[in-house]
Structures are given as structure tokens and as C-alpha cells.
Amino acid sequence: MNEKSDYWNKLKSNFIKYVKDEILKPQGEYKRYTRSMDLLIAYAMENGHSEYSLEIGMAFFETEKNRGYKGDSTLGYRRATIRHLNEFLYGNNFWQRRPRNVFHYQPHKGKEPLSCPVQFSGVFDRFLQEIGREGLKDITIGQYRHTCIKMLQDFDSQGVTDWQYIKAKNLTTAFMNSTNKHHFATYAKRFFRYLLESGVLATDYTGILPTVPKKKTVPSVYNDAEISQLLRSIETITPQGKRDYAIILVALRLGLRQSDIRELRFENVDFSHSKVSLVQFKTSVALQLSMPDDVVHALQDYIQNGREESDEPYIFLNGYGKPLTQHAVSHLVSRHFKKRK
Numbered sequence: 598m599n600e601k602s603d604y605w606n607k608l609k610s611n612f613i614k615y616v617k618d619e620i621l622k623p624q625g626e627y628k629r630y631t632r633s634m635d636l637l638i639a640y641a642m643e644n645g646h647s648e649y650s651l652e653i654g655m656a657f658f659e660t661e662k663n664r665g666y667k668g669d670s671t672l673g674y675r676r677a678t679i680r681h682l683n684e685f686l687y688g689n690n691f692w693q694r695r696p697r698n699v700f701h702y703q704p705h706k707g708k709e710p711l712s713c714p715v716q717f718s719g720v721f722d723r724f725l726q727e728i729g730r731e732g733l734k735d736i737t738i739g740q741y742r743h744t745c746i747k748m749l750q751d752f753d754s755q756g757v758t759d760w761q762y763i764k765a766k767n768l769t770t771a772f773m774n775s776t777n778k779h780h781f782a783t784y785a786k787r788f789f790r791y792l793l794e795s796g797v798l799a800t801d802y803t804g805i806l807p808t809v810p811k812k813k814t815v816p817s818v819y820n821d822a823e824i825s826q827l828l829r830s831i832e833t834i835t836p837q838g839k840r841d842y843a844i845i846l847v848a849l850r851l852g853l854r855q856s857d858i859r860e861l862r863f864e865n866v867d868f869s870h871s872k873v874s875l876v877q878f879k880t881s882v883a884l885q886l887s888m889p890d891d892v893v894h895a896l897q898d899y900i901q902n903g904r905e906e907s908d909e910p911y912i913f914l915n916g917y918g919k920p921l922t923q924h925a926v927s928h929l930v931s932r933h934f935k936k937r938k
Contacts, residue, residue, distance in 0.1 A: 605638045608649060615685045629671075633678035636661070649686065651834050654679040711746040714753040720760065721749065724791050734878075736923075744784040747775070760797050768802050779809040824849060830933050837916065839903030841929050843895040844913060848930065850892050854879060855926035862910045868893060 609631075616630050640657045641649065661675045713721050724745075729738055751771035757763055768785070775781040786806055792798040827845065832838040847858055856878040865875045871888045888896075900912065907918030915921055 602642075604648060605641065609634045609638060612682055612685055616681060620681055629674040630678050630681075633675050634682075636675075637678070637682075649682070651683060651832065654683060655834065711743060711750070713746045714749050716758055717749045717752070717760070720792070720795075720797055721745065723795075724788060727791060728787075740780065741784050741788070744775075744777070744780045745788050748781065748785055748788075751775075760792070763798065763802075765802055765805050769805060772806060782806045782809045827933055833898070836899075836903035836905070839895075839899040840913060841933060843892075843899040844926060845930060845933065846892050846895045848926070850889050851886050855924075858926050859911070859913065859921045859923070861912045863912060864910070866896065866912070868897065 612634060613627060613631060616627050621627055637649075637654070637657050640660060641653055644653075646653050658675055658679055661672060666672050725738060725742060728741060733741075748771045751774055752763060752767050755767050755770060757767055768789075772778065772781055772785070786803045789798070789801070789803045793801050793803075828842070831842045831845070833842045844858055847853055847861070848855070851873065853861075854877070857875060860878055861873075861875065866873055866888075871890075871893055872885060873888055874883075874885045876883050896912070904912075905914050905916065905918035907914055909918065909920055911920045913921055915925070
């Protein structure tokens with residue numbers, strides 16, 4: 598047995614043991630992982646590779662996609678084998694989504710909008726119109742609507758049938774039942790001030806609500822060492838890694854808010870002059886910034902080699918060609934920040 602074969606056989610033996618002990622415990626079907634490893638080893642040796650790498654794993658999967666397997670299960674095992682092999686060797690999941698030609702995207706229907714209890718609906722609709730005239734953005738009005746309707750539904754469940762019957766105890770009970778107390782305290786105070794100013798309530802209950810600090814999951818300031826660790830933690834050979842690396846560089850180098858990064862469109866970026874021009878989502882103030890070379894290169898690498906096929910005008914997309922959700926940027930930064938060590 599030559600040295601190359603010995604390496605691959607040892608890798609297969611150790612990996613299958615890992616699958617049995619960690620992936621399929623206490624018992625499970627591992628023969629398909631064995632078959633996938635045999636095919637991977639054959640592919641690697643045919644192409645002259647003496648050791649496994651992330652690039653070899655992805656190249657092997659690309660060849661498997663072209664074999665025309667019926668159904669998704671066989672190709673799914675190939676993908677799972679590469680994913681778990683990466684975890685086994687490197688301690689991280691470098692491939693966190695299914696390829697788009699395996700996953701059949703179904704548009705998310707979303708939840709039914711919350712319904713305001715009928716006894717409160719007239720006044721509440723006028724409140725939404727009032728804050729709309731103040732120039733609040735639709736997304737902020739939506740947050741007011743969602744949080745306050747949940748509060749009014751809580752009042753209804755407590756047996757409150759009219760505004761005049763609301764007591765301090767009803768408000769504190771709804772606050773304790775809320776799942777996001779920061780939003781509840783913020784939006785309820787504004788709503789109850791409106792009720793007092795418009796004469797719906799005669800008593801000011803806002804003083805009984807505490808000030809709830811918003812949790813910060815990621816430090817707002819990084820030192821040079823932390824920035825280097827953060828960037829090194831990202832595997833840029835994967836489409837997701839290319840996207841995450843570009844997003845984090847844009848945040849670090851340009852100082853854009855997560856909402857502006859999420860809303861960044863192709864029309865905002867001028868690669869020929871290395872400029873970004875946009876109207877900030879939060880402040881509606883126009884902004885023009887110069888892009889450092891590393892930001893330009895990261896964006897181009899993601900767009901050309903990582904971005905999903907999509908007609909969306911937004912630059913950054915999820916793994917299935919759809920716009921990022923509201924908190925996606927902060928979540929991915931948190932994830933990489935936590936694993937940077």
C-alpha cells in the first residue's frame with residue numbers, strides 16, 4: 598500500500614468512526630457515508646490529490662451534481678458527507694445551506710397579520726395614522742402595530758372591554774407576558790402618551806413601565822486584533838463565506854448601518870470609481886463614500902463567484918436568491934464574532 602492510499606484509507610476509517618459516534622449515535626445508517634467516501638477518494642486519487650482540502654470536497658460535489666441522480670436523497674448524502682467531513686477535520690460547518698439546484702424554493706406565505714380587538718380598533722387606527730404623519734418609516738410603524746396589538750390582545754384576554762376599564766395592573770401584566778420587553782416598554786409608552794393627550798385615558802400609566810436596555814450581542818468597537826480574528830474566521834471559498842466576508846468588510850471599512858448594508862443595491866455602487874452612494878435608511882440623509890481596494894475586491898468576488906442567480910436589485914442575498922431579513926446582518930456578524938477564536 599503506497600503512502601497516498603494509506604492517507605485516504607486512514608481518513609475514511611477515522612471519519613466513519615466519527616459519523617458513528619457523533620452524527621448517527623446511538624445507531625444509524627452509515628453505509629451511504631461509506632459509499633460517498635469511496636467515491637470521494639476515487640475522485641481525489643484520479644486527480645492526483647494526496648490530501649483532502651475544502652476545495653477538493655466542493656469540486657467532488659460539483660461532479661456528483663452532474664451525474665443525474667434521481668431524487669434528492671443520494672445527492673443529499675454526498676453533500677452531508679462533505680459537510681460532516683469538514684466538521685470532522687476543521688471543527689466548523691463550512692457549508693450551511695443546500696445548493697439551489699437541490700433545494701426547491703417555496704415562497705414564504707408568512708403569518709396572518711395580528712387582529713386588533715374590536716373594542717380598541719378605532720382609537721388604535723387613529724394612533725397609527727398619527728405616527729404615520731410624524732414621518733416614521735413603514736417598518737417602524739409595523740413594529741408599533743405588532744407590539745401594541747399584542748398588548749391590546751392581552752388586555753382583551755384579561756377581560757378589558759373598553760378603554761375606561763384599563764388599570765395599571767392590566768398594563769404590568771401585559772408587560773410581564775411580553776416576549777420582547779424592550780419593544781413593549783418603548784412602544785407602549787408612546788401609545789399611552791397618545792391616549793392621554795387625545796383624552797381617551799385620564800390617567801398617565803407610562804411611569805409604571807421600566808426602561809429596558811436593548812441587548813447588544815456584538816461589541817460596538819473592535820480593536821485591530823479582534824478585527825483580524827473576525828476576518829480570519831470566515832471561509833471565503835464558499836458562497837456564504839464570500840457574502841459574509843464582503844458584508845463584514847463593508848461594515849468595518851465604510852461604517853454603514855446593518856439596514857443600509859441589507860438595502861445596498863447595484864445602483865448604489867460605482868466600481869469604476871470605487872464609490873458608494875446611497876440615502877441612509879434610518880436618517881434619509883444622502884451619503885457618498887470611497888471604497889478601499891479590499892472592499893471592492895470582496896464585493897466583486899461575491900457578486901461574480903458567490904451570489905445566487907437572482908433578478909433582485911439588492912447586492913446581498915440569502916442562499917436562495919432572496920433579500921436578507923431584517924436582522925440577518927447582525928446575526929451573521931455575531932456568529933463569526935463568536936467563532937473567531
